[in-house]
Amino acid sequence: MATTPVRRRGARTRRGMSLLAPPTLEHVWAALHVWSAVGDGYALLRGAQLASGFLEAKKRRDMLRCALERAAERLVRRRSDAFAALCEGYATIDPRLRLSLLAGVGASGDARGAELLAHVLDTDEEHAPAALAQAQRIGASSDPMAHRWLCDELRERLESDSASMRIAAVRALGAQRDWRSIERMLELLEEDDENQRTSVLWALRRATKLEWRGLDSWRAWHTAESRWREERLEHVLDQLASNAPKQVLAALAEAAAHPLFAERTAPWAVDALASTNTLLRISAADALARLDSPLAYPALVEALDDFDTDVAQAAHRSLMRLSGLALDASAPAWRAALLP
Secondary structure, X not given: OOHHHHHHHHHHHHHHHHHHOOOOHHHHHHHHHHHHHHOOHHHHHHHHHHHHHHOOOHHHHHHHHHHHHHHHHHHHHXXXXXXXXXXXXXXXXXXXXXXXXXXXXXXXXOHHHHHHHHHHHHHOHHXXXXXXXXXXXXXXXXXXXXXXXXXXXXXXXXXXXXXXXXXHHHHHHHHOOOHHHHHHHHHHHOOOOHHHHHHHHHHHHHHHOOOOOOHHHHHHHHHHHHHHHHHHHHHHHHHHOOOOHHHHHHHHHHHHOOHHHHHHHHHHHHHHOOOOOHHHHHHHHHHHHHHOOOOHHHHHHHHOOOOOHHHHHHHHHHHHHHHOOOOOOXXXXXXXXXXX
């Protein structure tokens, strides 16, 4: 009878020692998958730190890279707040694992990864090509600051001496629908590089949703837009600032036809969405969709709760057009899907 308690104490001791022992490869692999399903961004960072001790052998390294990529994709799909932790702790991740983390973020397709990719482009030149590639896989961020930061970083690569770097940046800017890059893209279209020209044409169509084919057509379009800026933009801005609803309505319609200058006009459309005039709010919601500005998202989400159903419906249509998402007209659902 005396032997039973001894065996139990021994079993408990052995189990306690195994918990205190260094993790095995299998433990780390399992932790990455489990923490991505039930943990947060800091848990994934901890898993990546543990994995760094098993990267010397190629087979183990490949196994953990694959696990981290899948874990990162699963985590950010489940918890968009993980992006903040990953951005904060990116420098602690072993450089041999960073490519897998970025691939997982890109595979999620979540536009909220823009801040992390911008951070990589800003701080980690070795993995900048990976960030360029993943920026082509995610949509345009609904956070105006994150969108601007990422696009600013991408535009710097348009001046690279490397043709492959320029092409990757062009395609990423097209995927991000960055209207501020259009003029530089048109300059690149003039250069005698067939691969670059093909990518620029793709990016121009992706960014603008216009279907001009050759250089002459794009040049003519841009010339016409530049003429409108010189002859009409200031007048339209004056109208948008007017207290006369008819003038504002006319200005919204005209501005919406020229999204190349949305940086100047979109803030006025956001203001109009808060007007007491119902027709102005509807027109502002429609104009914001055509202006394709990240500034639109918070205002349009708020307008989903407008007391006038016509305004709420217009905001819903605009959100679907801008984001490509097909969610119900529920403000909480759109906040969860889009806003930081």
